[in-house]
Amino acid sequence: MQKWKRLLIAAALALVVLTSILAASGIPLINLLVDYWWFSSLDYEGYFWLRLLYRYILSGSVTLFFFLVFFLNFWVASRFLGAEEISLASLPEKETRRTKHLLHLLQAGSIRIYAPLSLILAVTIALPFYTHWEQALLFIFGPEAGVADPVYQEDVSFYLFRLPIFDLIQVELQNAFILLTLGITLLYWIEHHLVPAKQRTWPPGAKMHISALAIASALALAWGFILDRHDLLYVDFHEPVFFGPGFVEHMFRDPLLWLSAITVVAGTLLGIFYAYTGKRGWLVLFSGVFFLISILLEHSSYVPGLMDRFIVKPNPVKAEQAYMEDNIIATQDAYYLQDIKTVDITPGFGVDLIDAHTSEHLDNIPVWDTDFLDDVYQEMQGIRPYYNFTDIDVARYTINGKIEQVNLSTREINLEKLPEEAQNWENRHLRYTHGFGAVVTPSTQNADEPMKWLLRDINMQSSMGFNVENPDIYYGTERLDYAIVPNRLNIVDIAGNDQSVNAGRTGIPISSLFRKLIISGYFRDEKLFFSVNIDQNSHVLMRRNIVERVKTLTPFLALDKDPYPVITPQRIYWIQDAYTLSEEYPVSKISRFTFAGDSQPSEFNYIRNSVKVVIDAFDGSVSYYINNPSDPVIQGYSSAFPGLFKDMALMPQPLKDQLRYPEDLFNIRMRIYAKYHQKDPSLFYQQAETWDFSKDSEKKPVQPYYLTTHIQDTLDDENFMLIAPMTPIGRSNLSALAIGGNIRFDSNTSPLTSQIVIYKFNRETQVDGPSQISALIDQDSEISKLFSLWDQKGSHVIRGRIITLPIGRSVLYVQPIYLVSTAHTKIPELARVILSMGNVVVMDTSLEKTYDKLEAQLKKITAATPQTAAITGKSGTVPSAPPSLP
Structure with a gap:
């Protein structure tokens, strides 16, 4: 080998080692350059420079x-x-x-x-300003909210x-x-x-300078005391009764802060006057004493304890009423709970209460629990060892002219499933680079029929309309390493490896030796630099996990833990719900929640689902759409970063059709609303009507679930909604059903406006909750006998979640039953469906057959016991007649 070639290789190797050392030691130059290339590849170059x-x-x-x-x-x-x-x-x-x-x-x-x-x-x-610069951005760009705090206005x-x-x-x-x-x-x-001693008289300029600085220090201290008055709006001394300031803070601590601010300024001015004139020294002492007294009292618990003992505790509601009202109003505003609609229902019983639409919508009741469907997809549609179904999602699509609820999942790449001998650099970064396609099944299946598939297998062809032009999944929910495409490898027998198609993908071009050197230094990977299978057309795809991708672009947004895929004729997209948070909303209850991509729970008392993020699973492009333009936080960021956020009207219609109420937001709001729906301070203090999420037979909270159906008195034929049954704290009977979705009761409501509707049952009538229904099913002798028989024949009975549906003035419960083999391969099989209403429990192999049985049983009971219950509607609630599902 010629000498100059050896020198060139040695120099290149030295550069790779040097760049790796620089990257490992935290020198940000390489990171900055790669980040710039990455932002530029996503067409966010201007946004990158703005942030910097x-x-x-x-x-x-x-x-x-x-x-x-x-x-x-x-x-x-x-x-x-x-x-x-x-x-x-x-x-x-x-x-x-x-x-x-x-x-x-x-x-x-x-x-x-x-x-x-x-x-x-x-x-x-x-x-501190170097770490709080995003808050400073909102200080500059944040608009007026148009809402006054309930204390200082x-x-x-x-x-x-x-x-x-x-x-x-x-x-x-x-x-x-x-x-x-x-x-x-x-x-x-x-x-x-x-x-010299004879010149020891201080010059007038020096005295004036020190005096001015002393006054400036006093004014800064006084400003701090005045700002501390606003910090009183975040005290949690009165928890768990209510959040925010109470009688003691308003009547004792607030005046003390004013006294501290006044005395520190007055004392400083009087002290300067005394230093110049030698007069009025007693006033300086007097101001100092008052200042010390105010500070001592402010940090003392003795006087507040006396006030609490002799004024507040004997008359808690009267003393704290106004402050509890402040907390209720502020919390409902901060969590956007004031627009929740309430439907009051007096429950009845009988076949005449079953809504006419019930039988028409049986095919959208999700009898397949997504927790069990994961094993079915993996065993029957994994196809290759390196494919994985990370999560099962729920959606609704128009199939044969009808909106149908489906379960679906994307077939993503999981390199950890490769055989150990195949775990090499070339396979991980150049050959096995992406997942491929998705599977779709109806949410409703019959136990006496084989599994129905709307989309399956690698060919991605479906008679139901699920045909995708580019089904490759380079970006998803798996923890994906970087990939380099296209490359010089002759890849065969891996779906979707058309190199001519891959060449147009977004990513960082490796178009020069310099770029190759910098990128290899960034990843601390010398194999990338020396690989001969990378050419000038290659792109490096990085940050391929969609949560990491969005968090890197917009770290100021909190992300929902359940991004979901959308299948379109062109390709597969991900929709990620994003939230704006603040812990600074005055007098609002603090929540703690761990969002996607976070290692620690976030504390906040204000939340809005202000952004819908769309990520292209094929090319990784990221688009942000403003979902809540009235949110002042997103208005501030939008003004600070022009061009980053788009109007919702620009979202393609196929994606807009799949928008839904986010599950994390629904959970957070309902946790707060479970207590803060009590607007009367006396009831709020008693906590007599505080709710909780219903528990199942194992005392675990029933997770909200999606359902596609029609709600009576709404404008839309089908609604895709989240449903959560709510019970009184410590009890099992049903208090209410919370429903979240794009529900329109009148033409003035936008089709994309998400809201929550509460179906609240009259407290005078007992309505069984999920755990009570589970106990009722256990008591059915025929069902118990069949379960015992199945458990003895090489299989194990698993009971799915109980779905709670309002039917007219009654409640219908649905529970699927699965069988799982005790052998090595465990594929759950839908065996039966149970329906229950009132004290009636029936079971069969399909929803239709079970529903017919239920209807027949109710007719017998109705004939023997005529219905006398009636529905009531309070002022300000929604319906003139009871909305019903389905």
């Missing part, structure tokens, strides 16, 4: 401000050091050279000493956007001015003791 510039412009501006504050004060101080008629030459000969040099530096060393000192102090003071935007930054600025200004006051005083003191 905002961070350093905002943080740098704060640093510059504090640098000027420190430097100018030090410079002014240096001008006043020493009386003008005194020069260094007038010092006696016995003064040492060090003393002369020190005085010279203090008087004339502004650039050499004060500039670096000011810079160090400024960076130290401004350091400030617009809530003050708390969401201004108060956090004001708190930060106040603390930093207070620290800066106190530090300056002490530092400048120390400089004057040093100079004062170094000059």
Whole structure:
């Protein structure tokens, strides 16, 4: 080999090692460059520079401000050091050279000493702004919310956007001015003791300078006390009864904060007056005593304890009524609960209460529980060992002219399932690069028939309309490593490896040796650099997990834990629900929840589902659509990052048709509403009607489930909704059914407006909950006998979730029964379907047959016992007649 070639290879290897060391040591240059290429590949180059510039412009501006504050004060101080008629030459000969040099530096060393000192102090003071720059963005761009807080009547935007930054600025200004006051005083003191004794009178300019700094420090402290009044709106002393300030905070702590603010300013001014005149010293002492008293009382629990013991505790509702009302109003606004509609129902019983639409919508009742369907998909449609169905989702599609609820899952690549001998670099990054296609089955199946498939197998052809032009899945929910496509490998027998198609995919082009070097250094992977199967047309695909992808692009958005796929004729897309959060909404109850991609729970008391994110599973492109334009937080981000967010009207219709009410949002809101639906303070205090999610027979909460059906008195023929049964805390009987979805009761409501409707049952009538129905099923002798027989024949009986549906003025319960073989291969099989209404329990192999049995049983009971129950509707509730499902 020629010498120059050896040198070239050695140099390249050295560069790879060097870049790997730089990347590993945290030097951000390589990361910055790769991030820029990645953002550019997604057409977010402008957004990348905006984020970078905002961070350093905002943080740098704060640093510059504090640098000027420190430097100018030090410079002014240096001008006043020493009386003008005194020069260094007038010092006696016995003064040492060090003393002369020190005085010279203090008087004339502004650039050499004060500039670096000011810079160090400024960076130290401004350091918190480097991590809170996104809050500073909302401080600048956040609009008015148009809603006043219930205590001080400030617009809530003050708390969401201004108060956090004001708190930060106040603390930093207070620290800066106190530090300056002490530092400048120390400089004057040093100079004062170094000059000749006869010149020890402080110059007027020095006194004025110190006085101004003392006043500035006092004003900063007073501002802090005033801001602390707003922090009272976030106290949790009264939990678990209510959140926010109460009688003691309003009547005791709030006035004390005013007293502290007034006395600190008054005491400082009087102290300066006394320093100049020597008069009114008693006023300084008087102000200081009052200031100390206010501080001691503010941090004391004795007086508040007495007030709580003798005023609040004997009359809790009367004393705290207004403050509980504030908490209820604020919490309902913050979680958008004030528009929840309530339908009051007095339950009845009998066949005449079954809605006419019930039999028409039986084929959309999801008898296949997604928890068990995962094993079915994996065993029957995994096809290749490296494919995996990560999650089973629920959706609705128009099939043969009718909206039908389906279960579906994408066939993603999972490299950990490759044989150990195939776990090499080339396979992981160049050959097995993507998943392929999806499977779709109806939510309703019959136990006496084989599994129905609407889409299956690798060919991705379906007579039901599920034909996809590009079904390759390069981006999904698996933890995917980086991939390089197209490449020079001759790949065979792997679905969807048309290199001509892959060449147009978004990704970072590896179009030069320099890019190849930088990217290999970024991944700390020398094999990438030396691979001969990568050419100038290759692209590196990275951040292929869709949650990681969206979090990297927009870290200020919280993400729902259940992104779901949408199948279109062109390709497969992912829809990711994204939330804007704040923990600064005044007087609103704090929640804790762990969102997708987070390792720790987030604390917040304000949430909006403001963004729908669409990710192309084929090319990885990411689009953001504003779902809630009235949200001031997303308005602020939209103004700060123009072009990042799109109007919802621009979303393609096939994707818009699949939008749904997010499950995480539904859970969060219903947890809060379970307590905060009690608007009357006396009821709220008693917690007599607090709800909880229903429990199953194993005392586990019943998870909300999606259902496609028609609701009476709504404008839409079919609604895709989340349903959750609610029970009283500590009880098993049903209190209400919570339903979330795009439900329109009138033509003024947008088809895409998500809301919650509560079907609330009269407390005077017992309605069985899921665990009670489960016990009723256990008591049925015929069903128990059959279950025992199955358990003895090489199979195991598994009971699926109980689905709770309102039917007219009654409730219908549906529970699927599965059989799982005790052999090695465990594929659940739907065996029976149970329906229950009232005390009637029936079981058969299909919903139709079981429904016919139920109807026959109810007719017999109705003939023997005529119905007398009636429906009631309270003022302000929705229906003139009872809405019903299905």
